[in-house]
Amino acid sequence: MPRPLNSNVPAFNLAISTLLRNPSLLVPNYTIPTFLQLPEDNLGSHLIPPSYFSSPSGNAKKHHFPPKIRALVIDKDNTLTPPESRIIPPAYMQKLKSLRTKPSSPFNMHKNPHGILIVSNTAGSDPNMPLYEEEAKHLESILSHLGIPVFRSGVPLKAVAPGQTTEAPPKHHPLKKPFSFPSILAHLRAQNAIDSPDEVAVVGDRLGTDVIMAGLMGSWSIWTQKGVTVGVEGDDEGREGMDFRGTLAKWEVRLERYLRRRGVAPAMPKGWEGGF
Ligand SMILES: [Mg+2]
Structure with missing residues (x-):
């Protein structure tokens, strides 16, 4: 079945204007090759760059160090599955299982039932697209034993007062990453998963959507710089060392390296700016 074009032009435009105005938002707080390398213990301490401790004293939350991460927002395409696939490779599934069932994990499903949320720009991103809704349901069914839901993006239709006419029927505008962040935060807050945004870590393969969204x-x-590196379908099933990154994602790798060389530091959540 041909998939709809998912070019996400508004996100691209935002990435370009961010690059010019606030490049820090494009630099990740922490880089791992793939989701498999996500630290299961002391995640918060990995998010603080070593330089943070040598910089002049700021208004850092000294007494809260390391940051306490209570919720993971995880991307789907090329973070948990190869792009446009519904199949989570076994090792990635095992990683999710470990995060959800290890007694010491802060995302243990019994201690923290709403601690993991998948937020995709395909699955669950548009209730008007049956394919995306079906993908979200499929993912939730294969992850139901781990209690991992897929975020549904979408603004409810506005009611029109009786007698009032509109030029066109009110349109449904579901927002994609990075613009959907207010509703993601509201969702996590409503579930008591978090009290403040600095308790969330966004995990994803794209600077222009996932990393910018975390900063916003x-x-x-x-x-997850290399994306998913194992094949799941056809002759590639189980094959290691795959690279599913597209042109934009590869360009982002060079951009990130360039920004770091120029001394651009990652954006820090509110209250964590400055050093100790
Ligand atoms: Mg992705």
């Missing part, structure tokens, strides 16, 4: 949210960003 006032949360932490974890960049």
Whole structure:
């Protein structure tokens, strides 16, 4: 079945204007090759760059160190599955299982039932697209034993007062990453998963959507730089060393390196700016 074009032009435009105005938002707080390397213990301490401790004293939350991460917002395409696939490779599934069932994990499903949320720009991103809704349901069914839901983006239709006419029927505008962050935060707050945005880490493979969104949210960003590196379908099933990154994602790798060389530091959540 041909998939709808998902070019996400508004996100691209935002990435370019951010690059010019606030490049810090494009630099991740922490980089890992793939989701498999996500630290299961002391995640918060990995999010603080070593330089933080040598910089002049700021208004850092000294007494709260390391940051306490209570919720993970995880991307789907090329973070948990190869892009446009519904199949989570076994090792990635095992990683989710470990995060959800290890007694010491802060995301243990019994201690923290709403601690993991999948937020995709395909699955669950548009209730008007049956394919995306079906994908979200499929993911939730294969992850139901781990209690991991897929975020549904979408603004409820506005009621029109009796007698009032509109030029066109009110349109449904579901927002995609990075613009959907207010509703993601509201969702996590409503479930008592978090009290403040600096308790969230966004995990994803793209600077222009996942990393920027973490910065806009006032949360932490974890960049899965290589995406998913194992095949799941056809002759590639189980094959290691795959690279599913597209042109934009590869360009982002060079951009990130360039920004770091120029001394651009990652954006820090509110209250964590400055050093100790
Ligand atoms: Mg992705």
